[in-house]
Amino acid sequence: MGAENRSTDRPAHTPRGARNGDLPSRPGALPPAPGRLSRAWIPLALLAVLVLISWQVAVDGPLLELDELTRGGVHTLRRALGSTLLNHLGAGLSDFGDPALAMPVLLLTAAVAAWREHRTGRVRWWYPLPVAVLAGVLVPLLVVPGKAWFARPGPFGYPLAPEQLGWYPSGHTATSAIAYGTAALLVGPTLHRPVRRRLYGLTALLCLGVGAGLVWSDYHWLLDVLASWCLAGVLLWCLRRLLTRR
Template identity: 45%
Template sequence: MGALGAALLVLFALVTWQVAARGPLLARDVALAARLRSGGLPDGAAELLADLGSVAVVLPVLVLVAGWAGWRARTAGVVRWWAGPAAALVLLAVVPLLVVPLKAWIARPGPPSMAGTGFYPSGHTATAVVGYGAAVLLVSPWVCGAWPRRWLVVGCLVLNAGVGYGLVRRGYHWPLDVVGSWALFGALLVGSALWWRGRGGPPDG
């Protein structure tokens, strides 16, 4: 899993370099965005998918899952039952601390329907990756069987893919804005998963 985190960081560096330097990959990015905006899901469905990456949706979900996981850990006799839920919420709080400076530094102009700059990386994508991913990390130790845990991960990946697609389909972001966030915050989530694994499941201090 450490190799996956490293690969995601390399991908983030490459994508960021292309966006910051206005490299040749941007032409393909624009062409792909045009194709995705021209068809696919109806506007309403795409808007719903994009909204699933908003803090207003992700934060309550993570708070509920963190509360449930904390309760399960406490009833199971875990000493520091609060450590996992607290770490998950802190992880979500880190998102704007990374996204905002990067947006200001890269200053990428938005798609045709959006005014101004500061679209790379996508904040909605980052919020979805960290929020839903952290929720899976909290729930997984309490799920019996390897296959149900794998399906949790698959469901999280599909949900995040839907959020990214919705953002591009509705013209809120370029595809590389989404890919950059997937890479950076996916690496952050992998690091968190390694921390979880190092404690053998629910953090017990």
């Protein structure tokens, strides 16, 4: 009888794919794929940052000094450049976070994705439409209570009116990231890989531009934007996992 490996009871030098100990209940089980566990830290890290920022906003903590420093630096840079074009660009990018623009884009893209899925003969070709509607509904459900709870004044420091919502988290940032991010994840799988990668990259740049435009135009504090990016990142990570399992 030849030499055998004690952990798997197989002949030595057998290729890894021939191992018979791949079940968790048996010796010599293969470890889980490393990428799955490592990727799970992404939403956890985003949630941790979101909780930290929210706590600091709630208690008016020292982290809010970052907002003041950023605002002061942006004002100094704007005065030094004196560029009307950049000011218009910042305001224009901010408008991409308007629900009146972002939500129609999301629904239209979902319809295109459903049509392309239908052409390929998929049974559940209609799934992009309810996913888009759900994403659109989640934005106000998650953002509006936060604005009412924290009631944070904007960069100009004016007190909030009784019927006015706060600035934290940024609604325009969350709307753009969730709407355009969901749209890209829905239509992306129907495209060729090079086109899909460019679409994801351009979508990320647009969402970053919306947040930068809000800060540049003095519409929001930096932490308002960062918190909404974290919130949107968690939702999009979960959505990507669901679509991948499908």
